[in-house]
Amino acid sequence: MKVVSELLELRSVRSGLESPVGFVPTMGYLHEGHLSLVRQARAECRSVVTSIFVNPTQFGPKEDLAAYPRDLERDLALLNREYVDLVWTPEPETIYPPGFQTWVTVEEATQRLEGALRPGHFRGVTTVVTKLFNCVDPDRAYFGQKDAQQSLVIRRLVQDLNIPVKVIVCPTVRETDGLALSSRNVYLSEQERQAAPVLYRALTAAQLAFLDGERQAEALRKIMSDTVIAEPLADLQYASCADPDTLIELESRVERALLSMAVFFRKTRLIDNLLLEE
Ligand code: PAF
Numbered sequence: 158m159k160v161v162s163e164l165l166e167l168r169s170v171r172s173g174l175e176s177p178v179g180f181v182p183t184m185g186y187l188h189e190g191h192l193s194l195v196r197q198a199r200a201e202c203r204s205v206v207t208s209i210f211v212n213p214t215q216f217g218p219k220e221d222l223a224a225y226p227r228d229l230e231r232d233l234a235l236l237n238r239e240y241v242d243l244v245w246t247p248e249p250e251t252i253y254p255p256g257f258q259t260w261v262t263v264e265e266a267t268q269r270l271e272g273a274l275r276p277g278h279f280r281g282v283t284t285v286v287t288k289l290f291n292c293v294d295p296d297r298a299y300f301g302q303k304d305a306q307q308s309l310v311i312r313r314l315v316q317d318l319n320i321p322v323k324v325i326v327c328p329t330v331r332e333t334d335g336l337a338l339s340s341r342n343v344y345l346s347e348q349e350r351q352a353a354p355v356l357y358r359a360l361t362a363a364q365l366a367f368l369d370g371e372r373q374a375e376a377l378r379k380i381m382s383d384t385v386i387a388e389p390l391a392d393l394q395y396a397s398c399a400d401p402d403t404l405i406e407l408e409s410r411v412e413r414a415l416l417s418m419a420v421f422f423r424k425t426r427l428i429d430n431l432l433l434e435e
Contacts (some may be wrong), residue, residue, distance in 0.1 A: 158237045163244045167292060170217070174203075174243065177201075178202060178297075179201060179206070179296070180297065181208075181298060181321075184211045185229065188330075188338045191298050191301075192235060194300070198299050205241045206242065207243075208245040212285040215278050215281030215285065252288055253413075261283045261314065262279075263279065263289045263310045263317070269404040269406075270306050274395070279306075279310055279376055290320055298311075298323070298324055298325065300324065300327070301326070302326050303329040307418075308326045309404065311324055336354045344424070344425040346422075352422065353422060355384060358384055360430070361378070372410045373409075374408055374410075381396035390422040391422060393418070394419040394420060396416075397416070417431075
């Protein structure tokens, strides 16, 4: 496994990789969710490239970039075990050179849900992903369903800018109690960790109601929010039942929907989602 940080070195090693090249962009502090993306890339591609870059521009002013967990040595050991060919760990100045002023924005899909609550977040994501794609030049790129809106926004980006990358969205990986894996789970206290599967309980309660015939979007949102409100350590930010393609909140009969939610446990904000289909 080659580990490079300079762009010239990345381009030189990349040019010798066999196609198709699968790419897994990450912000590091890897867990089984990331590794499942790497494994899918490994299964489908001749070469696998991963990037590790904690992207400052996708953090809001109140979100603590400095405290974001990092452990490069452990990340590299994990990637080595998955037979990754190339890891790129760019310096911030490579991605954002002095005088940087060019941004990529996806207009509509970023206005709702996470985008509405985290202004500027998706502009940071779409800009860095465009730059990573330009530098790595992959054939396929792997993202997690856990960040459903991010995946949708990146699909839109790739389509709108004719970027020749196939976007693959892989299933959410969960702990045995249903908690979706996230680098942020390490911030949870022991008690909060016990309480955190309430997100999945809320989503699956709404899913069960849907499977039992409940088709009213408002009723599904209420099932999710009632479940979370009953957990004293959880502070619900939103419970959404939205069109999975546009993310517009559904107001009437539901045939397909993205159920999604964000919940605070003190300062730790967790998100999760499930797709409903008739
Ligand atoms: O999902 C993430 O880890 C990040 O948003 C990404 C796609 C690596 C961009 O920084």
